[in-house]
Every structure is written in C-alpha cells, then in structure tokens.
Amino acid sequence: MSEPVVDVRDPAVLDDPMRGYDRVLAAAPVCRARLANGEEGWLVTGSAEVRAVLADPAVRNDPAGLPGQGAQTQEEAFLALGTPREHLPYLRASLLSLDGAEHTRLRRSISHAFGASRVATLRPRVQQIVDELLDGLSGTVNLLDEYAYPLAMAVVCELVGVPEEDWAAWWRWGKVLVDGDPARITPTLGEMFAYCHALVDRRRADPREDLLSEVVAQDDLTDVDAVALVVFLVLAGHETMANMLANAAYALMRDPAQRELLRGEPQLWPAAVRELVRTDGPVQLARLRYAATDLEVGGVRIKAGDAVQAVLGAANRDPAQFAHPHAADVRWQAEHGGREGNVGFGWGPHFCLGVALAKLEAEVALRSLFDRFPGVTPVAEPAWVPLPRARHRVALKVRLR
Secondary structure, eight states: OOOOSEETTOHHHHTSTTGGGHHHHHHOSEEEEEOTTSOEEEEEOSHHHHHHHHHOTTEESOOTTOOSSOOOOHHHHHHHTTOOGGGHHHHHTSTTTOOHHHHHHHHHHHHGGGSHHHHHTTHHHHHHHHHHHHHTOOSEEEHIIIIIHHHHHHHHHHHHTOOGGGHHHHHHHHHHHHHTOHHHHHHHHHHHHHHHHHHHHHHHHSOOSSHHHHHHTOTTOOHHHHHHHHHHHHHIIIIIHHHHHHHHHHHHHTOHHHHHHHHHOGGGHHHHHHHHHHHHOSBOBOOOEEESSOEEETTEEEOTTOEEEEBHHHHTTOTTTOSSTTSOOHHHHHHHTTSSOOOTTOOGGGSOTTHHHHHHHHHHHHHHHHHHOTTOEESSOOOBOOOSSBOOBSOOEEEOO
C-alpha cells in the first residue's frame, strides 16, 4: 500500500486551510493520507470524487463490523477519549453518527421545520435581530463575537425553543467542543445532556410554539432522540453559522469589486451567499467515513473497511469544476448556480438540513452589515483556529465606518 501523501494535521495545511490542499488536489483527486484522528486512510479532494463519496450509501459513519485495518468503532473512539458509557446513547443517536434508515427516520422528524416556505416566514424576525445587533455596534468591534455569534445563537435557539437566559451556556459549551480538549469535553457533554433532558421535560409539561415541543409530541421519538436532536441543532445552528458569517464578511471586506457589484445589484445577494460558501465555507473536512464495500473512486480502488475523508474546501476550489476556483465571482454564481457542484453544505443523505435557514440568515446579515457600514474594514489579518476539520477565525476585529 502506498505511503501517505499528506498529513491533514500538518501546520502547513492548518495555517492555510484552503490552499493547503492545492498541491494534493493537483497530484491526485484521491490519495493516501494521515487523517485527523491519526489513522491512515484515503483523502478525497476532487469535486466529482467528493460528491461520489458523499452520495454513496456504501460509505458510512461507523466501521463496526467492517473488515480492514482495525479501525475503532464510534463507541470505541468515544470511550478512548474518556467518554462515560452513559453518554454513548446520545452520541449514537446524533444525526452526524447515524446511517441508513435510522438517519432518515430522525432527519424526517424535524425536516418540516427547515423547508424553504417555512423558513421564509422567519425573515422578518431575522431582520429584527440583525438590526438590533447592528444598532449596538460602533467603533472597533470583534465582529465574530459581537455580531455573528449572537445572531446565529438567537435564531437557532428561538427556533428550537431554548430560553434566552440559557444561550450563554450553549455558547460556552460550543467553544469547549470545538477546542477539542478531552478533559473538558466529557463534563461539558454531561452538562448539555442533563440540561436537554430537563428542557424536554419542561416542553412536555408545557408545550410552546417551538420545534422542541413538536419533537416531544411525536410518539416514535424517545427522550434520547429528542436530546440528541437539540444538541445537534443548537450546536450546528450557532457554531457553524457564526463562522460562516465571519468568513463571508471578511472575504467581502477584502474584495471591493464584489462589494460594489452587490451595492449596485442587491438582487445578487442570494448568489453571493452561495458563492461565499463555496470559496470561504466554515467546514473544511466532511466527517470521517468508512467504505462498507470495495469501491473505485477517481480510478483508485478503496477496500472495504478503509477510512475515507472528503475535503469540502478542496472540492469547492477544484479547477476541473470551477472557472475561477480561488476567487469569489458572484456574477458567475448567479448565472451557473445550482449546476456547479458546490459542496459547501455537504452532499448526499447528510446534506445540511438547515441550508435554507443558513442562506436566509447569511443574506440578511451580510447585506444589512454592508448597507449599514459600507466602509467596514478588518483591523488586521485574523488568525485561523488550527483545526483540521474547521475553517474558523480566532476573532474578526473590524473598524466600522
């Protein structure tokens, strides 16, 4: 078997999460690599190849029962990090962990809340939250912590049914989980699961006009299912969304031509959001998956049991797929949107459930920011958080004008 071509934990890759994969993609769209968890496997970087892998039901989340190199099952991996056994049912029930029929069942239980028509009714409330946050900004601010996070947190928590007095706890929990320190993750998970159980009990006794009340009313969902859904929705809905907004805002600050285009043709904002997710999305690597059968991807034979990691950021900058792979081109996106294979929101059965909400939030938040402060500029080049899977900034300090 060939030696690893790249280690995704290499500082040269982490220091520039997008361009760090350029040489790998140029060499081959599928290659051997040292993956984020330290094991060897296949790194998939080409656009067509990433879409093929993410859409294939034979590429799954849990290697349990598969042949191969002795890869840890999901439970074994959690236990190796010191996760108490009583936490395992919630981690197993996560939409991120499930495959096949179980994944479909749990996803369908909440998918109605994220349809385009229902999400469209949220626009006035999102605009109100955005306007209130912008009213409170002046001078020099950390746009990530003072705008992106509060907006993302408010929208998803109101949708799910998390009381405002508890939002700060979720922000703290999210940062602990993203930092990845096992010593802090275990007690944090315990706090989250206990909180969610209590919230489920409250909504069962006193239903409200929120998604959690709808979830607990479904007879085929257990309390573990409900808790896992709350954790998934709130964490994904604020952590990923906040960094999506920050990345996109920074990219536009650095691109006056695209800003001027949007100022003159504001109807292009939806296309701008799609294009910025392609060029500056907050998720670098898709979740680690395993081949359930022998596969051929990009002319490479992948054996059953092998680990497979799709690189969303590289696929979205594949010169074989995109005319201007590294530069945002809103006009091009408006004319080719829906046909270009953008995997910024994932692909296949695990395609982002909240994509309509994310697009609406980003459109309202970014357009309002640049309308209110057209001269906003970064104070300095913001540093990256050195994480293999994420493309996040440590902070985004800007000067409002």
